[in-house]
Amino acid sequence: MKTIKVKDIKDYLGEEIRLEGWVRNYRKSGSKLRFIIFRDGSGDIQSVCSKSEMGEEKFEKSKKVSIESSVIITGIPGKHPKKENVYELQVTDIEIVGDSPDYPISKKEHGTDFLMKNRHLWIRSRKQWATLRIRHTVYYAITDFLNSQDFIRFDSPILTPSACEGTTTLFEVPYFDLGSAYLSQSGQLYLETGAMSLGKVYDFGPVFRAEKSKTRKHLTEFWMMDAEMAYVNHEGNMKLQEDMVRFVIRTVLEKCSTELEILGRDIEQLKKADAEFKCMTHHEVVDYLRGKGSEINYDEDLSSADEALLTEGSDVPIFIEKWPKDIKAFYMKRDENDDNIVLGSDLIAPEGFGEIIGGSERETDYDVMLERMNKENMDINEYQWYLDLRKYGSVVHSGFGVGLERLTSWMAGAKHVRECIPYARMIYRIHP
Amino acid sequence: MKTIKVKDIKDYLGEEIRLEGWVRNYRKSGSKLRFIIFRDGSGDIQSVCSKSEMGEEKFEKSKKVSIESSVIITGIPGKHPKKENVYELQVTDIEIVGDSPDYPISKKEHGTDFLMKNRHLWIRSRKQWATLRIRHTVYYAITDFLNSQDFIRFDSPILTPSACEGTTTLFEVPYFDLGSAYLSQSGQLYLETGAMSLGKVYDFGPVFRAEKSKTRKHLTEFWMMDAEMAYVNHEGNMKLQEDMVRFVIRTVLEKCSTELEILGRDIEQLKKADAEFKCMTHHEVVDYLRGKGSEINYDEDLSSADEALLTEGSDVPIFIEKWPKDIKAFYMKRDENDDNIVLGSDLIAPEGFGEIIGGSERETDYDVMLERMNKENMDINEYQWYLDLRKYGSVVHSGFGVGLERLTSWMAGAKHVRECIPYARMIYRIHP
Numbered sequence: 001m002k003t004i005k006v007k008d009i010k011d012y013l014g015e016e017i018r019l020e021g022w023v024r025n026y027r028k029s030g031s032k033l034r035f036i037i038f039r040d041g042s043g044d045i046q047s048v049c050s051k052s053e054m055g056e057e058k059f060e061k062s063k064k065v066s067i068e069s070s071v072i073i074t075g076i077p078g079k080h081p082k083k084e085n086v087y088e089l090q091v092t093d094i095e096i097v098g099d100s101p102d103y104p105i106s107k108k109e110h111g112t113d114f115l116m117k118n119r120h121l122w123i124r125s126r127k128q129w130a131t132l133r134i135r136h137t138v139y140y141a142i143t144d145f146l147n148s149q150d151f152i153r154f155d156s157p158i159l160t161p162s163a164c165e166g167t168t169t170l171f172e173v174p175y176f177d178l179g180s181a182y183l184s185q186s187g188q189l190y191l192e193t194g195a196m197s198l199g200k201v202y203d204f205g206p207v208f209r210a211e212k213s214k215t216r217k218h219l220t221e222f223w224m225m226d227a228e229m230a231y232v233n234h235e236g237n238m239k240l241q242e243d244m245v246r247f248v249i250r251t252v253l254e255k256c257s258t259e260l261e262i263l264g265r266d267i268e269q270l271k272k273a274d275a276e277f278k279c280m281t282h283h284e285v286v287d288y289l290r291g292k293g294s295e296i297n298y299d300e301d302l303s304s305a306d307e308a309l310l311t312e313g314s315d316v317p318i319f320i321e322k323w324p325k326d327i328k329a330f331y332m333k334r335d336e337n338d339d340n341i342v343l344g345s346d347l348i349a350p351e352g353f354g355e356i357i358g359g360s361e362r363e364t365d366y367d368v369m370l371e372r373m374n375k376e377n378m379d380i381n382e383y384q385w386y387l388d389l390r391k392y393g394s395v396v397h398s399g400f401g402v403g404l405e406r407l408t409s410w411m412a413g414a415k416h417v418r419e420c421i422p423y424a425r426m427i428y429r430i431h432p
Numbered sequence: 433m434k435t436i437k438v439k440d441i442k443d444y445l446g447e448e449i450r451l452e453g454w455v456r457n458y459r460k461s462g463s464k465l466r467f468i469i470f471r472d473g474s475g476d477i478q479s480v481c482s483k484s485e486m487g488e489e490k491f492e493k494s495k496k497v498s499i500e501s502s503v504i505i506t507g508i509p510g511k512h513p514k515k516e517n518v519y520e521l522q523v524t525d526i527e528i529v530g531d532s533p534d535y536p537i538s539k540k541e542h543g544t545d546f547l548m549k550n551r552h553l554w555i556r557s558r559k560q561w562a563t564l565r566i567r568h569t570v571y572y573a574i575t576d577f578l579n580s581q582d583f584i585r586f587d588s589p590i591l592t593p594s595a596c597e598g599t600t601t602l603f604e605v606p607y608f609d610l611g612s613a614y615l616s617q618s619g620q621l622y623l624e625t626g627a628m629s630l631g632k633v634y635d636f637g638p639v640f641r642a643e644k645s646k647t648r649k650h651l652t653e654f655w656m657m658d659a660e661m662a663y664v665n666h667e668g669n670m671k672l673q674e675d676m677v678r679f680v681i682r683t684v685l686e687k688c689s690t691e692l693e694i695l696g697r698d699i700e701q702l703k704k705a706d707a708e709f710k711c712m713t714h715h716e717v718v719d720y721l722r723g724k725g726s727e728i729n730y731d732e733d734l735s736s737a738d739e740a741l742l743t744e745g746s747d748v749p750i751f752i753e754k755w756p757k758d759i760k761a762f763y764m765k766r767d768e769n770d771d772n773i774v775l776g777s778d779l780i781a782p783e784g785f786g787e788i789i790g791g792s793e794r795e796t797d798y799d800v801m802l803e804r805m806n807k808e809n810m811d812i813n814e815y816q817w818y819l820d821l822r823k824y825g826s827v828v829h830s831g832f833g834v835g836l837e838r839l840t841s842w843m844a845g846a847k848h849v850r851e852c853i854p855y856a857r858m859i860y861r862i863h864p
Contacts, residue, residue: 041631
């Protein structure tokens with residue numbers, strides 16, 4: 001008898017097969033019938049245990065299951081009597097592999113704190129299973145897109161000798177006799193060195209922010225993909241971001257229909273986002289928001305509420321480009337026509353999911369860069385390697401960073417990014 | 433005129449095209465001819481600047497290049513007059529985008545310390561370029577293989593509240609008001625929780641060892657892929673590892689012929705490794721090594737020299753399975769026939785590249801696991817979540833971890849793993 005996975009069940013209709021997994025749930029119907037929702041990681045299937053079909057002895061075994069017992073069942077898959085494209089299993093035998101007495105997560109509503117403390121079990125529930133599979137799909141949609149464009153993976157270091165952006169939000173680590181190291185907040189500066197060797201590069205790993213912000217969009221440890229391209233300017237940078245995000249949307253729609261359905265995601269809304277993105281300058285955005293009642297100033301970043309207000313009524317993401325220099329990082333290239341403006345862009349997702357990408361063209365001139373770094377009180381000795389890129393064969397280059405959990409939360413329609421990573425780390429949360 | 437990449441040059445023979453990149457090197461031949469080795473990240477091409485073809489004015493510009501100047505050249509690609517499958521460019525014009533005065537890395541031999549200090553420039557050299565591209569290929573050979581087998585990416589956290597294996601080699605990080613966090617040495621325990629939800633899972637990210645060992649196979653920060661599978665035993669675990677490693681070898685041979693040639697890698701040796709792997713028990717291995725003159729004991733792990741001795745004369749990797757329990761981790765499943773033996777395996781690469789994979793079947797019994805953890809003086813409260821996997825639907829499961837840089841060093845024939853990651857971190861090295 002073949003051991004198969006639930007996802008392949010439709011290829012075995014009418015044939016007795018064997019499945020290995022767990023009991024998601026069960027219910028009885030009279031004394032002669034039991035229904036088990038069986039799961040094996042690849043999918044779920046309703047499994048019908050009937051006393052008349054199984055015989056008394058085997059049926060008795062089916063009565064011993066509980067929520068999350070591990071079981072091996074044999075049975076004959078068939079089409080669901082009423083539902084299209086749904087299958088069910090007529091169970092012929094069942095073996096309980098492992099008990100599961102008093103499984104702590106039940107159907108009733110649990111508080112977030114309880115669920116996060118039991119994250120190791122909570123991930124077994126359908127919605128968490130679906131969300132983590134979407135995360136996987138988003139990850140590989142990003143890398144498939146980049147690899148098809150000849151990008152090379154260039155993982156930047158996590159342990160870094162100094163801070164890339166600011167110092168108040170850094171995790172500090174004693175490093176042997178070399179003093180302190182800091183957990184990377186972004187691999188961008190290192191990636192720039194990679195672009196000068198390999199042309200188009202990206203990293204994709206965890207980054208760390210010791211931020212005390214407690215919002216539904218912040219984690220202290222999250223996954224970020226940074227990309228960097230030589231000989232690409234601000235416009236080319238935004239074009240690539242748009243192509244990539246639209247590819248991600250199409251891939252999730254194509255591969256995750258089951259998961260999106262489980263999550264009750266509005267698929268039509270996602271489909272609509274796969275159209276030409278809008279682009280506004282920061283100045284235009286402030287004009288617009290003030291017209292809508294926001295009190296944002298022309299030298300300010302958008303609040304979360306501003307982001308939601310901006311995208312209200314927009315089906316597609318919106319690029320905000322050309323920012324005031326003072327609220328953006330030192331390495332951003334200035335606009336030729338206005339030295340107070342930098343060629344950076346943020347991409348704001350629709351439906352209130354907030355900023356998902358930040359990027360810019362980078363400054364290429366050695367003296368200009370040196371002046372900026374001095375102005376930021378950066379230790380030039382620590383960053384001579386970064387300046388060297390402007391000394392030895394400097395070229396126009398641009399890049400951006402996308403947060404995996406933010407993008408996943410948008411695709412999955414998840415309210416909080418903490419559900420979009422296996423084990424979320426937040427200011428008050430490091431267990432389990 | 434089209435702007436193209438060097439890798440696509442053979443599709444444009446005889447057609448004037450534009451290339452954006454850098455000068456790897458140049459030489460003059462008399463007063464009327466110059467040869468530039470041009471690179472653009474996708475590949476290199478010899479570019480011929482001829483005074484008679486270009487005219488005096490344009491030829492003069494070609495005389496101003498230096499090593500690593502950034503240049504945009506236009507020209508007509510053709511076949512190399514003598515070499516098969518090699519192309520060269522007849523330059524029609526050249527524009528120097530950025531100077532590169534006194535580029536510090538020349539053709540002469542530099543010491544390792546100098547090269548590591550200038551890693552941001554060293555990565556531009558051909559061998560480093562080739563090695564990093566092989567790292568990319570190895571990474572995606574691993575994930576393509578796993579994804580084709582329905583594994584789901586399940587990234588384990590880096591910031592963890594306690595140590596998975598030992599405590600002497602941990603990096604400690606102050607974590608807000610929650611005390612200390614530790615940088616993960618392995619995601620395995622977390623992955624086991626994922627396998628109980630998603631069936632087959634893996635993570636692939638940086639791990640950290642604050643080891644003081646200074647060998648050519650150790651980094652303090654390196655990339656590891658951990659995989660974990662529910663309902664898979666020790667034998668199935670080794671089978672999957674072998675299939676995966678052989679897939680990696682075939683993929684590197686198929687996709688990286690240029691890179692392997694640049695590195696002078698013995699390709700025949702790699703091809704031979706794509707055959708059935710050998711498998712010996714630890715006891716058999718010790719017998720064998722002692723016969724060869726090693727002083728290893730039956731309760732000891734292999735030294736680096738032992739590993740090299742074992743694989744001497746073997747074209748394929750060798751599994752060492754069934755280890756004495758006392759030198760392996762607490763979570764390994766004991767052999768049914770001998771309680772002093774665990775169902776773990778290490779995979780040793782040929783050609784002296786050492787251990788590339790460690791794996792095992794995991795203990796599934798709650799009471800046995802509890803006893804082992806107590807014996808290790810582990811804080812049970814901290815690990816209740818891990819024990820829970822043996823309480824709620826425990827199943828046979830197995831997993832393994834592969835070090836990306838180790839595997840890359842074998843594929844690339846690199847003597848030291850420090851060249852197999854963009855920015856190596858070692859006990860005395862954290863810059864740049």
